Amino acid sequence: MDNNKRYYFHGDIIEQGKYFCARCDLKVDISHYYEFVHNADDVGDEDIKRFWSMQKAGVPKGYFRPKDAENYIE
Ligand SMILES: [Zn+2]
Numbered sequence: 001m002d003n004n005k006r007y008y009f010h011g012d013i014i015e016q017g018k019y020f021c022a023r024c025d026l027k028v029d030i031s032h033y034y035e036f037v038h039n040a041d042d043v044g045d046e047d048i049k050r051f052w053s054m055q056k057a058g059v060p061k062g063y064f065r066p067k068d069a070e071n072y073i074e
Contacts (some may be wrong), residue, residue: 004064005062005063006064008020008065011033021033030072
């Protein structure tokens, strides 16, 4: 049943010390978020605003995200 792929929000922890960057679509170290303009607080960053609104809309069909998923932003 590979229908249910894990869906990562921007900032979700993938594994110990590794996080998902929705902007770059990469598994990154925590320092990645501070090296670039990657903060949801940065209202000038259209990409991140778009990612956050997508995330608020929920997880796409065929994917799942645990309710207790860890995210560095939260
Ligand atoms: Zn990034």
